[in-house]
Amino acid sequence: MSTHILPIRVYYEDTDVGGIVYHPNYLKYFERARTEYLRAKGYDLVSLNSKNNLQFVIHTAKLEYLQPARLDQLLYVVSEVESVRPASLVFAQGIYVACRSELKPSLQTIEESAGGFLQAQRQEHETLPSSEHASVNEQAKSWFDPSDLCCKAEIRLACVDNQLRPTGLPMNLGMELKKCLQISR
Numbered sequence: 001m002s003t004h005i006l007p008i009r010v011y012y013e014d015t016d017v018g019g020i021v022y023h024p025n026y027l028k029y030f031e032r033a034r035t036e037y038l039r040a041k042g043y044d045l046v047s048l049n050s051k052n053n054l055q056f057v058i059h060t061a062k063l064e065y066l067q068p069a070r071l072d073q074l075l076y077v078v079s080e081v082e083s084v085r086p087a088s089l090v091f092a093q094g095i096y097v098a099c100r101s102e103l104k105p106s107l108q109t110i111e112e113s114a115g116g117f118l119q120a121q122r123q124e125h126e127t128l129p130s131s132e133h134a135s136v137n138e139q140a141k142s143w144f145d146p147s148d149l150c151c152k153a154e155i156r157l158a159c160v161d162n163q164l165r166p167t168g169l170p171m172n173l174g175m176e177l178k179k180c181l182q183i184s185r
Helices: 023-042 045-052 107-113 119-122 130-143 171-184
Strands: 003-007 052-064 073-087 090-099 149-161
Touching: 003 023, 023 045, 023 052, 023 090, 023 149, 045 052, 052 073, 073 171
Parallel strands: none
Antiparallel strands: 003 073, 052 149, 073 090, 090 149
């Protein structure tokens, strides 16, 4: 899977008094989406830490706020791996407001069109066959109108050990993420 889509509902706790998502919460949404992206690939953060003595920390976060998300809106956090290096990776992420017009698909339509792609991501360690990844990636790009983009980000994660010293990505994770780069290009 080269593109991961996480639906998130905006709750009152996420907003300011005017019902607009408080700006640090976009970082939380991006974090959740990256975590679920890795989980869908079969790598949960707790196991990575306990088995490999490693964790990810944010090295650089570049965010651009384009328009506000509001109370009770359904958002889609779209995540793609942009680059993989021996001890770091970069995610390109965007948060879109769902279905502002009737022409755009609902969550149900997205799940049906992608052959259960989103549902599969909710089930631990379940992924689509590689042949389906490319078509899902292309479909996902067409589901979201650029005018619905609330916030976009480029997040560089560094891989560190439990003493916060740089360490390499596990070989199998690095290879898996590099395959995603090939699929999305």
